Amino acid sequence: MxxxxxxxxxxxxxxxxxxxxxxxxxxxxxxxxxxxxGVTPGKGGxxxxxxxxxxxxxxxxxxxxxxxxxxxxxxxxxxxxxIAEAADAEIPLIICITEGVPVLDTVRISLxxxxxxxxxxxxxCPGLITPGANCxxxxxxxxxxxxxxxxxxxxxxxxxxxxxxxxxxxxLGQSSCVGIGGDQVIGTNFVDILKMFNDDPETDLVxxxxxxxxxxxxxxxxxxxxxxxxxxxxxIVGSAAPSGKRMGHAGAIITGESARAESKxxxxxxxxxxxxxxxxxxxxxxxxxxxxxx
Amino acid sequence: MxxxxxxxxxxxxxxxxxxxxxxxxSSAEEAGQATQDLGGKAVLKAQVHAGGRGQGGxxxxxxxxxxxxxxxxAMLGSYLVTHQTGPEGAPVSHVLVEELADIDRxxxxxxxxxxxxxxxxxxxxxxxxxxxxxxxxxxxxDIYMEPLSPILGLMPFQTRRLTAKLGLTGPSAQSATRxxxxxxxxxxxxxxxLVEINPLIVTVRGELVALDAKLNLDDDSLFRHTDLQELRxxxxxxxxxxxxxxxxxxxxxxxxxxxxxxxxxGLAMATLDVxxxxxxxxxxxxxxxxxxxxEKVASAVSIILSDRKVTRVLVNIFGGILRCxxxxxxxxxxxxxxxxxxxxxxxxxxxxxxxxxxxxxxSGLTVTFADNLNDIAAALGQTS
Numbered sequence: 122m123x124x125x126x127x128x129x130x131x132x133x134x135x136x137x138x139x140x141x142x143x144x145x146x147x148x149x150x151x152x153x154x155x156x157x158x159g160v161t162p163g164k165g166g167x168x169x170x171x172x173x174x175x176x177x178x179x180x181x182x183x184x185x186x187x188x189x190x191x192x193x194x195x196x197x198x199x200x201x202x203x204i205a206e207a208a209d210a211e212i213p214l215i216i217c218i219t220e221g222v223p224v225l226d227t228v229r230i231s232l233x234x235x236x237x238x239x240x241x242x243x244x245x246c247p248g249l250i251t252p253g254a255n256c257x258x259x260x261x262x263x264x265x266x267x268x269x270x271x272x273x274x275x276x277x278x279x280x281x282x283x284x285x286x287x288x289x290x291x292x293l294g295q296s297s298c299v300g301i302g303g304d305q306v307i308g309t310n311f312v313d314i315l316k317m318f319n320d321d322p323e324t325d326l327v328x329x330x331x332x333x334x335x336x337x338x339x340x341x342x343x344x345x346x347x348x349x350x351x352x353x354x355x356x357i358v359g360s361a362a363p364s365g366k367r368m369g370h371a372g373a374i375i376t377g378e379s380a381r382a383e384s385k386x387x388x389x390x391x392x393x394x395x396x397x398x399x400x401x402x403x404x405x406x407x408x409x410x411x412x413x414x415x
Numbered sequence: 416m417x418x419x420x421x422x423x424x425x426x427x428x429x430x431x432x433x434x435x436x437x438x439x440x441s442s443a444e445e446a447g448q449a450t451q452d453l454g455g456k457a458v459l460k461a462q463v464h465a466g467g468r469g470q471g472g473x474x475x476x477x478x479x480x481x482x483x484x485x486x487x488x489a490m491l492g493s494y495l496v497t498h499q500t501g502p503e504g505a506p507v508s509h510v511l512v513e514e515l516a517d518i519d520r521x522x523x524x525x526x527x528x529x530x531x532x533x534x535x536x537x538x539x540x541x542x543x544x545x546x547x548x549x550x551x552x553x554x555x556x557d558i559y560m561e562p563l564s565p566i567l568g569l570m571p572f573q574t575r576r577l578t579a580k581l582g583l584t585g586p587s588a589q590s591a592t593r594x595x596x597x598x599x600x601x602x603x604x605x606x607x608x609l610v611e612i613n614p615l616i617v618t619v620r621g622e623l624v625a626l627d628a629k630l631n632l633d634d635d636s637l638f639r640h641t642d643l644q645e646l647r648x649x650x651x652x653x654x655x656x657x658x659x660x661x662x663x664x665x666x667x668x669x670x671x672x673x674x675x676x677x678x679x680x681g682l683a684m685a686t687l688d689v690x691x692x693x694x695x696x697x698x699x700x701x702x703x704x705x706x707x708x709x710e711k712v713a714s715a716v717s718i719i720l721s722d723r724k725v726t727r728v729l730v731n732i733f734g735g736i737l738r739c740x741x742x743x744x745x746x747x748x749x750x751x752x753x754x755x756x757x758x759x760x761x762x763x764x765x766x767x768x769x770x771x772x773x774x775x776x777x778s779g780l781t782v783t784f785a786d787n788l789n790d791i792a793a794a795l796g797q798t799s
């Protein structure tokens with residue numbers, strides 16, 4: 122059911138006693154996610170909301186609770202350490218929500234993680250959700266989601282919610298929704314996620330949301346053209362952004378022709394995807410394609 | 416964060432890279448004296464955070480202190496316009512007075528982050544002293560690239576390869592190798608997003624000198640470089656963008672009349688696209704962030720309203736951590752403080768959207784509500 126997580130996912134929250142960590146750990150629990158442990162150095166032995174044990178180290182938390190997903194809300198100066206600690210404990214899936222991690226920290230940590238054969242999603246991402254498994258591991262509002270057969274992958278946070286909101290409004294549920302993060306360097310890219318959706322029997326259609334900056338969308342287009350077997354609707358945002366300006370996402374800096382919206386759209390169109398004309402048309406475009414399948 | 420050329424050169428010199436002898440001047444008199452000190456001839460370089468200074472009149476060779484004074488006076492206090500500054504230009508408060516160089520060759524050397532390689536990459540070219548983006552576009556084969564492993568760093572085989580491609584031999588190759596290694600140290604130790612020497616000149620005596628330098632720092636790493644924070648020059652930044660940055664609001668000024676208040680960078684970019692597609696022109700990009708308070712939203716709106724071109728404001732909030740009632744209260748507060756009633760197009764969704772709409776409805780402000788992005792486009796058509 123969906124990708125990356127299922128009913129057997131056991132979530133550990135790093136930074137569970139912080140302002141954001143506690144708020145979102147609570148929201149994940151309320152959605153039905155199996156939050157089994159929290160980690161805050163120095164607060165071991167306490168409980169979060171009277172039920173979730175807090176540990177001083179990830180190693181201890183994994184030993185005691187068999188946690189297999191780490192969700193990180195650790196502040197930027199300590200984010201790399203938190204990811205490394207989770208990787209060292211061999212947690213197979215690490216999701217780093219933290220915004221503002223120094224890029225050279227991410228460069229080093231993504232290499233470290235690669236050598237540990239664990240997967241990092243983020244940093245600076247909203248996380249992922251599989252509504253059919255009642256599993257929300259991130260900061261997205263759970264209520265807008267609905268279980269179904271559309272996969273969503275995006276570099277953005279609120280724009281992913283916008284996409285999901287439009288899909289749900291038109292009765293299209295989601296298999297899994299993944300925000301891979303808006304930074305220049307991230308752990309998991311579009312192609313990684315598309316491969317999983319391709320193999321997921323419960324995903325019929327993918328909504329893909331890219332943006333200006335970098336060439337990750339072109340790499341995705343290449344993969345889609347060669348090996349992706351399912352219909353895909355693609356939106357690229359940022360066509361109205363001026364060149365050379367940083368638009369909030371560190372990732373969305375336009376450098377060179379290939380980083381522009383038009384060249385990404387051209388690559389995706391050439392790969393046979395259905396282009397979503399404007400951000401207002403995400404739901405309606407997906408609905409047309411989805412209905413033609415069934 | 417960008418810093419000035421003279422500051423970047425101080426950094427490079429600290430790491431052992433040759434830079435020309437120079438003096439920083441903030442008056443015509445100082446510029447004259449500096450020219451005298453440097454032997455009577457010099458080049459004056461306006462210190463602004465932008466490239467393309469030569470075309471804009473920001474670089475001038477002077478042959479005597481008498482020539483230097485009026486030349487400096489013309490630059491100081493002026494606004495230098497280049498293709499990177501926008502029509503309003505950047506203020507010149509300092510000129511760098513630098514000794515003249517005997518140039519044999521002009522090279523290019525830089526390190527930046529390469530997203531595809533997931534790490535730093537060194538770029539070198541024999542086509543120095545030119546707009547490197549132009550070189551990249553017209554003759555990409557003339558730019559040599561070496562991806563740098565975060566574990567190994569810049570390796571000797573890579574510097575050998577680069578110096579050979581640059582056509583350097585003997586002592587020049589050795590100097591270039593030293594500079595490449597020093598540049599890598601600067602990049603990693605100071606958490607740069609870009610460090611660039613353009614041109615890196617080879618003098619007629621075969622020495623390598625950094626004739627111009629650019630150094631951009633990763634904003635996200637400034638917390639561990641408190642000494643570098645002091646190099647910030649707010650005068651070089653757009654006033655509103657600087658005010659926003661100090662409040663941790665992502666704001667980029669654009670040219671249109673529709674002020675945009677949005678949460679989330681992706682949704683903010685999508686909002687610009689929808690606005691533009693509707694035939695309207697956004698006045699700004701603004702991401703107020705996730706955990707904003709009423710005060711922060713009010714400050715954000717205040718920044719939007721400080722742009723005199725703004726004739727209407729579009730509020731597009733997908734409530735999550737940021738509740739819609741908080742956003743609504745912030746907008747109304749800022750409108751009251753500014754005592755204005757520019758028309759509002761409001762789209763609220765998610766947490767406490769209904770409460771937010773009630774706050775707007777009872778505020779007495781001119782509000783058009785939109786349920787979705789299509790409604791926003793339609794409403795923008797009506798308010799124009």
